[in-house]
Amino acid sequence: MLALTELTMSHFRSHLRAELHLDGRPVALFGPNGAGKTNILEAVSLFSPGRGLRRASAAEMTRRPEALGWKLKATLQAPTQSYEVETWSEGGNARQVRIDNKASNQIALGQICRVVWLIPAMDRLWIEAAEGRRRFLDRIVLSFDPSHAEATLAYEKAMRERNRLLKDQNRDPAWYRVLETQMAETGHRISAARIAAVSLLQEAQAAAETAFPVAELELIQTEGAMPASAEDLREALAESRFRDLAAGRTLVGPHRTDLIGTYAAKGVPARDCSTGEQKALLVSLILANARALAGREGAPPIVLLDEVAAHLDAARRAALYDEICALGAQAWMTGTEAELFAEMGGRAQMLEITEGAGGSKVEVRS
Numbered sequence: 448m449l450a451l452t453e454l455t456m457s458h459f460r461s462h463l464r465a466e467l468h469l470d471g472r473p474v475a476l477f478g479p480n481g482a483g484k485t486n487i488l489e490a491v492s493l494f495s496p497g498r499g500l501r502r503a504s505a506a507e508m509t510r511r512p513e514a515l516g517w518k519l520k521a522t523l524q525a526p527t528q529s530y531e532v533e534t535w536s537e538g539g540n541a542r543q544v545r546i547d548n549k550a551s552n553q554i555a556l557g558q559i560c561r562v563v564w565l566i567p568a569m570d571r572l573w574i575e576a577a578e579g580r581r582r583f584l585d586r587i588v589l590s591f592d593p594s595h596a597e598a599t600l601a602y603e604k605a606m607r608e609r610n611r612l613l614k615d616q617n618r619d620p621a622w623y624r625v626l627e628t629q630m631a632e633t634g635h636r637i638s639a640a641r642i643a644a645v646s647l648l649q650e651a652q653a654a655a656e657t658a659f660p661v662a663e664l665e666l667i668q669t670e671g672a673m674p675a676s677a678e679d680l681r682e683a684l685a686e687s688r689f690r691d692l693a694a695g696r697t698l699v700g701p702h703r704t705d706l707i708g709t710y711a712a713k714g715v716p717a718r719d720c721s722t723g724e725q726k727a728l729l730v731s732l733i734l735a736n737a738r739a740l741a742g743r744e745g746a747p748p749i750v751l752l753d754e755v756a757a758h759l760d761a762a763r764r765a766a767l768y769d770e771i772c773a774l775g776a777q778a779w780m781t782g783t784e785a786e787l788f789a790e791m792g793g794r795a796q797m798l799e800i801t802e803g804a805g806g807s808k809v810e811v812r813s
């Protein structure tokens with residue numbers, strides 16, 4: 448099992464101070480709009496590497512008007528042991544991590560705690576720009592390999608520097624070579640990790656009995672093909688210099704990859720599916736991500752489902768709950784009404800979130 452069993456939030460968004468005692472069951476958070484439900488999911492997402500599910504800065508998450516900084520503390524029950532994990536930010540500075548009272552870092556956190564999520568901001572994932580789909584996929588890759596973040600940061604840094612040379616119309620090959628070698632190494636790692644993640648998702652979807660439609664996935668380049676090795680990528684970057692000088696930016700590499708989804712049974716591209724079908728395809732991928740992780744890590748990840756219940760019909764909702772329970776995942780789900788979780792019966796811990804004078808309030812309902 449992988450679950451938070453205690454969660455304390457201090458000065459985190461609308462929560463002045465909240466202590467949640469969790470028993471390992473899925474958690475259903477219900478209450479009116481703006482009560483602070485998503486803020487709790489965001490807090491849980493910060494027990495994995497990165498900026499959390501809203502991609503907010505550390506400063507944005509500090510409770511206003513005090514703006515002193517925030518702190519989250521949790522007991523993490525992992526398959527073989529439990530950890531005391533703390534993460535916080537002071538004065539708007541980058542967030543810190545402490546594991547079992549020792550200073551630590553986000554990659555170490557990613558190794559002990561895996562968190563995956565589905566949020567309303569992803570609803571237009573299949574329709575909007577490729578960047579969102581790359582980010583979605585990279586988040587999945589990161590759940591398999593926390594060091595993926597290092598590769599993407601290093602690649603982006605080198606690319607930014609190369610783009611600056613291109614904009615300045617610098618034509619000296621010596622300046623480009625070092626950057627292109629770095630981009631080739633990290634870019635190839637990124638691309639290989641994405642290919643591996645896509646095949647893990649495909650396998651997990653194929654192996655599972657699920658009520659959700661299979662999303663067939665394909666990685667494409669918005670132009671040309673992705674070079675197959677680091678050396679090929681290095682050569683392609685060198686060859687592309689003149690073209691890139693004219694464009695003022697780098698035109699080849701994993702930043703030009705797109706993730707194409709298809710509703711397999713219908714053969715319809717995800718972007719042409721109905722709103723509900725698009726959502727169902729995303730649920731399918733999140734469940735596949737969770738199943739693949741469960742197979743590899745011995746426990747499913749923590750799964751955050753923000754406002755998912757309200758978008759599914761009753762049959763799909765019941766199927767989702769059954770699948771989460773069969774997986775044994777601590778899913779954190781939000782909805783405005785307790786009735787949205789009726790099909791969970793006693794299988795979920797019900798927490799009611801309300802907005803009081805001093806901020807959000809959390810009460811255990813069952």
Ligand SMILES: Nc1ncnc2c1ncn2[C@@H]1O[C@H](COP(=O)(O)OP(=O)(O)OP(=O)(O)O)[C@@H](O)[C@H]1O
Binds near residue numbers: 510
């Ligand atoms: N830094 C902050 N300090 C204080 N309050 C904040 C901060 N950031 C957000 N809030 C407040 O948190 C509330 C939003 O909380 P949240 O998004 O968790 O709501 P929710 O319960 O998920 O609502 P909905 O059902 O509408 O999605 C808003 O009232 C917002 O003003």
